[in-house]
Amino acid sequence: MRRKAEDPPREHQAQGASGPALSNGLQMSPTAMVDLAARAAEALVRRSEELGREEAWDGEFRDELVNKLMQDPPEGGRAPREVLDQAVADILPLALRLDHPRSFGFVPSSPTWPGVVADFLAAGYNINTCNWLVASGASQLECVVIDWFRQWLGYPDTAGGLLTSGGSAASLDGLVAAREAAGYPESGSVYMSDQSHSAHQRAVKIIGIRPEHARLVPSDDAFRIDVGELASMVTRDRAAGVEPIAVCANAGATATGAVDPLEELADFCASEGIWLHVDAAYGGFAVVTERGKRILRGIERADSIVLDAHKWFFQPYEVGCLMVRDISKLEKPFSIRPDFLQDALWGSGHPNFWDRGLQMSRSARALKIWMSVQTFGMAAFRRAISNGLEFAARAQEYIDKSPVLACTSPASLSVVCFRVDPAGRDIADRDLDEINRQVLARLFWEDPAFISSAMPRGRFSLRLCIVNHNTTWDDVLETLQAAERFGRDALAQY
Numbered sequence: 220m221r222r223k224a225e226d227p228p229r230e231h232q233a234q235g236a237s238g239p240a241l242s243n244g245l246q247m248s249p250t251a252m253v254d255l256a257a258r259a260a261e262a263l264v265r266r267s268e269e270l271g272r273e274e275a276w277d278g279e280f281r282d283e284l285v286n287k288l289m290q291d292p293p294e295g296g297r298a299p300r301e302v303l304d305q306a307v308a309d310i311l312p313l314a315l316r317l318d319h320p321r322s323f324g325f326v327p328s329s330p331t332w333p334g335v336v337a338d339f340l341a342a343g344y345n346i347n348t349c350n351w352l353v354a355s356g357a358s359q360l361e362c363v364v365i366d367w368f369r370q371w372l373g374y375p376d377t378a379g380g381l382l383t384s385g386g387s388a389a390s391l392d393g394l395v396a397a398r399e400a401a402g403y404p405e406s407g408s409v410y411m412s413d414q415s416h417s418a419h420q421r422a423v424k425i426i427g428i429r430p431e432h433a434r435l436v437p438s439d440d441a442f443r444i445d446v447g448e449l450a451s452m453v454t455r456d457r458a459a460g461v462e463p464i465a466v467c468a469n470a471g472a473t474a475t476g477a478v479d480p481l482e483e484l485a486d487f488c489a490s491e492g493i494w495l496h497v498d499a500a501y502g503g504f505a506v507v508t509e510r511g512k513r514i515l516r517g518i519e520r521a522d523s524i525v526l527d528a529h530k531w532f533f534q535p536y537e538v539g540c541l542m543v544r545d546i547s548k549l550e551k552p553f554s555i556r557p558d559f560l561q562d563a564l565w566g567s568g569h570p571n572f573w574d575r576g577l578q579m580s581r582s583a584r585a586l587k588i589w590m591s592v593q594t595f596g597m598a599a600f601r602r603a604i605s606n607g608l609e610f611a612a613r614a615q616e617y618i619d620k621s622p623v624l625a626c627t628s629p630a631s632l633s634v635v636c637f638r639v640d641p642a643g644r645d646i647a648d649r650d651l652d653e654i655n656r657q658v659l660a661r662l663f664w665e666d667p668a669f670i671s672s673a674m675p676r677g678r679f680s681l682r683l684c685i686v687n688h689n690t691t692w693d694d695v696l697e698t699l700q701a702a703e704r705f706g707r708d709a710l711a712q713y
């Protein structure tokens with residue numbers, strides 16, 4: 220559908236000799252635009268070619284950067300290439316390279332190139348996916364991508380959702396829907412395990428749950444929520460006049476990859492009439508594989524699910540997702556219709572994404588997912604996700620056989636925690652913590668890999684999270700071997 224029959228003829232203005240800007244001061248000539256974009260693309264391609272040969276981490280202290288960058292904005296402009304070159308040389312490299320094949324810390328990410336290009340296109344086309352009138356193409360594409368996710372999760376036709384800035388925003392929107400479904404109680408409570416992501420504690424604060432009603436339920440030996448304990452907390456709260464709003468379950472807890480007993484939780488929440496919100500921000504995309512589907516069985520019974528495509532679905536930041544089993548339960552709290560937006564309504568069947576969450580102006584996030592899936596196909600995505608599952612399992616086997624290392628939380632999804640703890644030697648926990656801190660520090664300063672630590676059951680541990688489509692088994696193996704080597708050194712001094 221087009222309003223204008225034909226584009227007006229375009230006149231290319233040549234770049235003035237005085238500088239990059241055209242007469243209105245904020246425009247560039249077509250030649251200068253292409254030149255700048257090409258230079259940016261070349262810099263990115265060069266970076267990706269060199270990535271595996273570099274260290275996973277680089278960074279700088281504040282004083283150094285203040286000296287370099289804290290300047291007043293210039294009154295006149297500079298050559299665009301010069302500005303770009305400065306960003307590429309002095310600013311952008313100072314970062315954890317989350318897409319380095321040996322970046323195993325926190326939850327890394329490794330965007331595919333069509334996804335990166337899609338973000339560039341979306342910005343250039345200046346798409347605002349706020350509603351159907353303003354962006355019908357991108358709105359429909361978001362419907363398409365959301366429907367893919369719906370099918371992968373095993374959700375019914377009533378389900379729907381929206382793409383968000385990330386998992387934190389998605390959980391916030393999900394808990395708003397949960398509170399509405401619970402009848403917006405005066406005094407509500409939310410339950411989560413002691414392994415849950417800090418995003419939930421933030422979301423709970425934002426929706427105005429009293430801190431003492433954000434209930435942390437203990438987890439069992441496998442870091443899964445203790446459903447018996449959850450049930451007694453709910454009973455006690457109800458008796459005290461506190462109304463349960465939601466249970467937040469983990470489908471891939473960040474520290475250990477633990478998956479809560481989703482079916483048991485779904486039974487419990489159904490019998491109690493409590494909203495089940497599943498945090499699958501890190502782990503959710505495992506459902507596209509057979510193995511992942513088995514591990515996450517029961518996820519389809521959740522009232523809402525959070526996914527992060529900027530983690531294990533190989534997209535550039537920012538793209539998370541909230542899926543809701545019954546989309547009307549999300550639109551009920553969020554669709555608000557002020558007069559000044561009355562022209563934007565296209566009637567039923569034309570979803571307005573501003574009716575589903577906290578954001579009004581929204582970038583066209585679906586484009587990157589769509590372009591990368593169209594380019595590579597699902598078989599390639601499935602393989603890349605399977606590799607993460609397989610490498611974590613192999614890492615655990617290696618750790619179990621190692622005379623120096625011991626597992627502190629077994630491989631779950633693509634996370635495994637371990638530490639230097641030689642079999643047959645009786646070393647106090649406090650000393651093991653210190654030894655492992657030294658090992659982590661040496662990995663940080665002396666090894667190309669980047670890994671982070673976790674405290675499963677209070678024991679200082681090294682943690683691998685494997686979600687990069689460029690990571691090979693050798694990347695994992697050599698990182699484990701480096702930990703063994705540094706571990707032996709530390710033990711020799713002990």
Ligand SMILES: *Cc1c(COP(=O)(O)O)cnc(C)c1O
Binds near residue numbers: 384499500501539
């Ligand atoms: C990363 C993560 C979040 C937070 O998501 P953001 O995209 O960083 O906002 C929440 N839960 C889990 C399990 C995560 O791994």
